[in-house]
Amino acid sequence: MKFQRYKNAKDFATIATPFLEKNEDKFSLFLGVLQAINDGKYEDPYMATIEEEGELLALFQMTPPHPLNIIFVNENRMEECIELSINELIQQSISINSIISVKEWAYAFAHRWQEKTGQSFSVLMDQGLYRLDKVDESLEKSPGSWRYATHGDAPLIEKWYSQFEKDTGLLNTAPAEIKKRVKVMLDAKEVFLWENQGQIVSMMKKSRPTANGVTVSLVFTPKEERKKGYARTMVAAGSKELLKEFQFCVLYTDMLNSTSNKIYQEIGYQKLIDSVHLGFEQ
Template sequence: MNFQHYENAEDFAKVATPFLVKNEDKFSLFLGVLQRIKEGQYENPYMATIQENGELLALFQMTPPHPFNIIFVNEDRMDACIDLCITELIKQSIHIESIISIKEWAFKFAEKWQEKKGQNFSILMDQGLYRLDQLDESLEMSPGTWRYATVEDAPLIEKWYGLFEEDTALPKTAPLEIRNRVKVMLDANEAFLWENEGKIVSMMKKARPTAHGVTVSLVFTPKEERKKGYARTMVAAGSKELLKEFQFCVLYTDMLNPTSNKIYQEIGYQKIIDSVHLGFEK
């Protein structure tokens, strides 16, 4: 087996993309991030493959400080690939704070990493990846209408971005970086808002478009507006709009939050894989 680290994103994409496009929904995160790496939107990305006799066995990708993303193309060789990958990462002094992958794969990797590095791990988020091809048109919608966010909405979105991180226990992003990220999403027309009687009550954004699909993310409703169906309505309306351009939408949910999983299924989303985000002690 050969572990290959890539400095050039185009070279990595030539190897990775044929497999990824055949599994565009399941590995939309990996594929979408790879596209952004190719566009130069990440600094110091880490990209690697394991191959044997021309056969692709595994793919690895990381855009620090985001998690190390792992795909095993040939599950029969997973254990050997994990051993080789960890050996190479240690040899190259690659720092990993967390990993994300299909649940079974992530736990096997984390257990080996803990054994080799002595770093304990914990679940940061137990996730389900859901896919939507067609909206349930019989869904009852909350009052109000959706619209794209504009630059005038930036202060509110910046505030909600920080609150979203608190709710989901994500690492806290510096205010200046939040401001930059919000500007990018507004410039790209990616943020959706639900407004009722002149008041903005919920939001979502589109992320990581691929050839046929797109991700729904950053779904947030402030505490005072919850339990009114706004999040479900926002995601339903936003997803319907996105399906005009894409064949399907995907989104990640927290499996420990039965409410969010229920509302997405009511919209028409169906779970396609169990995923997990695991963090290593520092």
């Protein structure tokens, strides 16, 4: 059993992609980020595998400051893989602020990491990963209509981006960086807006497209417009539009937010796996 770190993204992709594409919905985050790494969108990514006699056992990927994403390909070998990977990460002096993975896998890794390093961990977000193949057409719609965001909407989207981070407990991104990210989103026509009587009341974003699927993210409605069904209608309409190009949509939800989980299921999203984002004390 060998832990192999990769400096070349194409070499790592050659090993990882066949497995990821067979599980394109469950591991869309890992696959989407890997595609972005290949496109040169991240500097100094961490990429590693555990293999044995040509068999892939585990995958590791991190684009600091984002979490280490962990996949155990062979669950029967998980404990061995955890032990080997932690030893290697410590030896290589790799700093890990947080991890994201299938819930069971993440907790198993985190407990052993804590034993080895003394770093305690906490839940940053208890997540559910959902998949949609068809929007429920019987869904009651809120008044208004959707459109793609334009560069004229940038100031509002930048403001909502910051508010979204605060609401979800994410690290606060500097305003200048948010401005850059929003420009990239708008250039790529990735942001959908719901508008009612000339007022923008909700948004969502298209993220990480893969061969057959796409992720819905950055779903946000300002507090004064909540409880009016706008988010549900926006996600339903945006997802329906995306399904014209892709076979399925996926999205992550905060499992502690019963409202969001309920509205996504009403649209037609069905849970694939339980996931968790765990943070380590530094």
